[in-house]
Amino acid sequence: MSASHGGVLKHHFEDIEQQRSSERIGMWMFLASEVLFFGCVFFAYTYYRYLFPHEFAIASSKLNVAIAFINTLVLLTSSLTITLAIRACQLGQRKALIATLGATVLLGFVFTGFKAYEYAEDWHEQLVPGTRFNEEQFRDVKSPIDPTKEIHVDRIKLFFSFYYAMTGIHMLHLLIGVGVVFYLFARAVYGNLTPERYVAVETTSLYWHLVDVIWLFVMPLLYMAGPHTSLHF
Amino acid sequence: MVDHSTHGNSHGHVEDNPAAHVDNVGQLFIIYILIAIGTVISLFINMSPSWKQSSVVIHLAISVIQAGLVGYFWMHLRRADPLTWLTVGGAIFFSALQFILTLGDILTRHTGAY
Amino acid sequence: MSVASVNELRAVPDESPKEVRHKSYLEEGYSIWSWLFTVDHKRIGVLYLVTVFGFFLVGGIAAGLIRLNLLSPSGAILDNDTYNKVFTAHGVVMLFFFLIPSIPGILGNFFVPIMVGAKDMAFPKLNIASWYVWMIGAAFAVWGLLIGGIDTGWTLYPPYSTRSSSASVLPGALGVFISGFSSIMTGLNIIVTIHKMRAPGMTFGRLPLFIWAMYATSLIQLLGTPVVAMAVLLMIIERATGLGIFDPTMGGDPVLFQHLFWFYSHPAVYIMILPGMGVINEVITCFSRKNIFGYKAVAWSSVGIAVVGFLVWAHHMFVAGISYYAALLFSFLSMLVAVPSAIKMFNWTATLYRGKITFEAPMIFALGFMVLFTVGGLTGLYLATLGTDIHLHDTYFVVAHFHFVMVGGMVVGLLAGIHFYWPKMFGVMYSDFWSRFAAVLIIVGYALTFAPQFYLGLHGMPRRYPNYPPEMRVFNVASTAGYFVQGVGFIMVATYLILSLINGKRAGRNPWKATGIEWATESPPVLHNFEKTPVVVCGPYEYPLNVMQTGEKADVR
Numbered sequence: 001m002s003a004s005h006g007g008v009l010k011h012h013f014e015d016i017e018q019q020r021s022s023e024r025i026g027m028w029m030f031l032a033s034e035v036l037f038f039g040c041v042f043f044a045y046t047y048y049r050y051l052f053p054h055e056f057a058i059a060s061s062k063l064n065v066a067i068a069f070i071n072t073l074v075l076l077t078s079s080l081t082i083t084l085a086i087r088a089c090q091l092g093q094r095k096a097l098i099a100t101l102g103a104t105v106l107l108g109f110v111f112t113g114f115k116a117y118e119y120a121e122d123w124h125e126q127l128v129p130g131t132r133f134n135e136e137q138f139r140d141v142k143s144p145i146d147p148t149k150e151i152h153v154d155r156i157k158l159f160f161s162f163y164y165a166m167t168g169i170h171m172l173h174l175l176i177g178v179g180v181v182f183y184l185f186a187r188a189v190y191g192n193l194t195p196e197r198y199v200a201v202e203t204t205s206l207y208w209h210l211v212d213v214i215w216l217f218v219m220p221l222l223y224m225a226g227p228h229t230s231l232h233f
Numbered sequence: 234m235v236d237h238s239t240h241g242n243s244h245g246h247v248e249d250n251p252a253a254h255v256d257n258v259g260q261l262f263i264i265y266i267l268i269a270i271g272t273v274i275s276l277f278i279n280m281s282p283s284w285k286q287s288s289v290v291i292h293l294a295i296s297v298i299q300a301g302l303v304g305y306f307w308m309h310l311r312r313a314d315p316l317t318w319l320t321v322g323g324a325i326f327f328s329a330l331q332f333i334l335t336l337g338d339i340l341t342r343h344t345g346a347y
Numbered sequence: 348m349s350v351a352s353v354n355e356l357r358a359v360p361d362e363s364p365k366e367v368r369h370k371s372y373l374e375e376g377y378s379i380w381s382w383l384f385t386v387d388h389k390r391i392g393v394l395y396l397v398t399v400f401g402f403f404l405v406g407g408i409a410a411g412l413i414r415l416n417l418l419s420p421s422g423a424i425l426d427n428d429t430y431n432k433v434f435t436a437h438g439v440v441m442l443f444f445f446l447i448p449s450i451p452g453i454l455g456n457f458f459v460p461i462m463v464g465a466k467d468m469a470f471p472k473l474n475i476a477s478w479y480v481w482m483i484g485a486a487f488a489v490w491g492l493l494i495g496g497i498d499t500g501w502t503l504y505p506p507y508s509t510r511s512s513s514a515s516v517l518p519g520a521l522g523v524f525i526s527g528f529s530s531i532m533t534g535l536n537i538i539v540t541i542h543k544m545r546a547p548g549m550t551f552g553r554l555p556l557f558i559w560a561m562y563a564t565s566l567i568q569l570l571g572t573p574v575v576a577m578a579v580l581l582m583i584i585e586r587a588t589g590l591g592i593f594d595p596t597m598g599g600d601p602v603l604f605q606h607l608f609w610f611y612s613h614p615a616v617y618i619m620i621l622p623g624m625g626v627i628n629e630v631i632t633c634f635s636r637k638n639i640f641g642y643k644a645v646a647w648s649s650v651g652i653a654v655v656g657f658l659v660w661a662h663h664m665f666v667a668g669i670s671y672y673a674a675l676l677f678s679f680l681s682m683l684v685a686v687p688s689a690i691k692m693f694n695w696t697a698t699l700y701r702g703k704i705t706f707e708a709p710m711i712f713a714l715g716f717m718v719l720f721t722v723g724g725l726t727g728l729y730l731a732t733l734g735t736d737i738h739l740h741d742t743y744f745v746v747a748h749f750h751f752v753m754v755g756g757m758v759v760g761l762l763a764g765i766h767f768y769w770p771k772m773f774g775v776m777y778s779d780f781w782s783r784f785a786a787v788l789i790i791v792g793y794a795l796t797f798a799p800q801f802y803l804g805l806h807g808m809p810r811r812y813p814n815y816p817p818e819m820r821v822f823n824v825a826s827t828a829g830y831f832v833q834g835v836g837f838i839m840v841a842t843y844l845i846l847s848l849i850n851g852k853r854a855g856r857n858p859w860k861a862t863g864i865e866w867a868t869e870s871p872p873v874l875h876n877f878e879k880t881p882v883v884v885c886g887p888y889e890y891p892l893n894v895m896q897t898g899e900k901a902d903v904r
């Protein structure tokens with residue numbers, strides 16, 4: 001049997017569909033694990049936001065929502081391209097496969113670039129608690145929810161702790177994804193990613209989509225906890 | 234429970250067709266546009282002068298819909314087997330447990346006997 | 348998996364098994380690299396066997412230091428700081444590097460594929476990767492313990508862990524964080540294997556109950572471990588950067604860490620006990636020659652424990668300042684988890700009823716498990732009860748309770764499993780007399796070590812203290828004596844097991860005349876477990892019919 005699939009079927013599986021469904025469900029279960037992993041930090045964030053809504057709104061307004069918005073679209077587009085890559089792989093369209101995987105890698109880097117730019121901006125604005133944080137800039141800021149509330153700078157720092165932790169862990173996941181997609185891209189260029197092996201693209205795309213979905217929650221929670229009045233870079 | 238079982242024991246050669254289920258490109262693009270529209274709406278709500286603390290509910294509702302679209306169409310939940318649905322349901326269920334039970338503590342603290 | 352008709356299954360030609368002796372997995376290669384780069388689940392199981400017991404030795408030595416120190420009311424051998432570090436070392440090593448990977452790592456890796464009739468795990472490379480990840484985590488933890496020690500207790504509560512003076516919390520916490528991923532990998536691999544790799548005829552209703560228990564365990568590993576990983580990661584971030592995520596002076600809430608930590612760490616005690624329970628099913632049925640009483644009840648109670656186990660965690664926090672109402676709720680839910688555990692216990696007892704019971708070493712361990720686990724489980728109800736927990740919290744009562752469950756349950760369960768499966772794993776038999784003797788000695792030693800601690804706790808001796816009032820000395824000395832009785836037992840186990848590898852007599856395929864599918868293959872098994880894909884015709888415990896899962900007679904070979 002193994003010979004009939006050009007060495008795609010691994011020795012311990014009986015047939016190719018068993019192998020494919022195992023790999024698919026294996027990835028899904030890993031994603032379930034990831035949901036709990038991120039769920040934990042989302043919960044911690046929710047808790048503190050419930051306790052300190054005023055400080056979180058003030059801090060969130062300091063973030064650059066324009067970059068977050070563009071990054072959302074970038075990530076969304078990359079999710080589209082990797083889904084197209086599955087199709088290209090299944091149909092054996094090698095050029096389309098190389099193009100879509102390459103685009104996915106590229107968009108991953110674009111996202112990372114924008115994020116790095118944003119981190120640099122935060123650094124210049126002295127918004128990095130523990131290392132470089134200017135408390136003065138929050139001295140006379142009023143809560144957009146209730147201007148009469150007293151503001152504690154420590155809680156603003158708490159928001160930024162979560163901002164760096166959550167976006168940082170998300171970006172780490174994204175970079176791992178970029179690495180895997182690049183590996184697929186190299187295989188596609190080399191001609192190794194034949195239609196029988198499309199599950200490799202599919203499972204990678206599942207992971208990529210999850211990273212995308214997490215960002216879809218990170219963005220409103222972190223960047224839209226406070227109002228923004230203008231888009232700027 | 235697994236689709237391969239229908240021919241798992243037949244000794245004849247099983248024809249493998251990787252292109253048995255391919256996505257419709259038009260459909261993928263429609264989903265893409267829908268999700269992008271959701272993000273634009275989110276941004277407008279955030280920037281509108283009538284921003285309120287409670288707009289987080291709308292934001293999260295949009296995110297849930299977007300995640301649902303990604304999961305159902307792009308991650309192919311629409312043709313997934315029950316085990317995959319169970320996995321997704323399990324992840325959401327146990328995450329929800331953590332939120333609900335811990336919030337059960339936090340929201341009732343500093344009241345009653347204490 | 349589909350089930351072929353019984354007639355078709357019976358048509359499998361009955362070839363005589365003794366003609367060709369295939370190379371066993373042990374003979375596939377002898378170099379160190381053939382072990383370190385293996386993807387064979389059986390060899391990975393053996394790698395876990397060696398390393399897990401290495402950590403058991405380390406943790407056991409730390410336990411000895413604790414017990415020796417408590418020989419005298421003012422602390423016999425250690426100063427207070429060192430005492431803190433020693434009990435933390437004991438906790439961290441025993442929990443994260445012994446109990447959690449023990450049965451899943453050793454017996455799970457070795458026997459899950461065999462017992463579902465597969466050639467290997469679904470993801471063999473992930474499997475070996477999990478061992479390496481675990482070793483990397485272990486290296487970090489050992490490094491942390493060596494360069495200064497961790498003195499926070501294994502729970503790593505902030506602000507101890509974030510603001511304490513000891514410098515080596517970071518490597519220790521990183522070790523816990525990294526080894527968690529190994530646990531996730533193993534769990535994922537086992538679940539996918541059980542779902543996708545079953546042999547023809549191996550329906551869910553015919554799975555050995557050990558597999559059901561491993562399934563439930565893996566569920567917890569998969570869904571619980573990421574939460575503690577994130578909690579520890581946030582703690583690491585706080586410690587490394589000086590941010591205030593859990594620091595009350597900076598707006599944080601230390602109780603939040605406890606919530607996140609125990610969301611995993613309570614279910615984690617079921618990672619530690621469920622596989623032990625799984626082994627007990629196999630042993631009890633075999634040595635009483637009976638079918639399991641209530642297969643479905645036992646199988647689903649495993650899943651029930653896994654799910655209900657996620658609802659109870661805050662019973663560790665009744666005195667940590669959680670809300671009154673939440674404490675009530677969690678107290679109630681904690682008692683709920685006694686139900687599936689009791690179902691198992693009753694079913695095992697019913698299985699023993701009127702069985703042809705013989706007392707080989709695995710059976711002695713299994714019976715010991717039932718006694719010790721019952722004591723441990725019932726005393727758990729005292730701790731789940733809100734009112735009594737206020738008194739018993741953080742006393743030796745808690746220590747005695749969880750040692751009865753973890754040590755009396757899991758370690759005894761592990762030993763039962765090792766003794767039961769040793770002939771299958773290595774193809775040799777150990778000394779019958781010495782193994783029975785050691786089994787009795789270890790069980791008596793456990794009881795002697797931990798029973799006095801119930802009394803100590805009830806009378807208010809706090810855990811983690813290096814000293815105690817002189818009136819309590821006699822109980823502490825008894826406890827220390829029990830430690831040494833166990834110690835002798837363990838040395839005996841190690842000795843006759845190692846000797847059996849050198850000159851033990853060949854075990855044959857099925858030394859216990861057991862009916863599970865794993866006994867239908869060679870001992871030790873060949874590289875791909877079975878000469879050809881087995882076909883399963885019945886459930887795993889057809890002892891009254893004397894029929895193996897493959898349809899052969901159980902007492903033929």
Ligand SMILES: [Cu+2]
Pocket residue numbers: 612613616659660662663
């Ligand atoms: Cu508990």
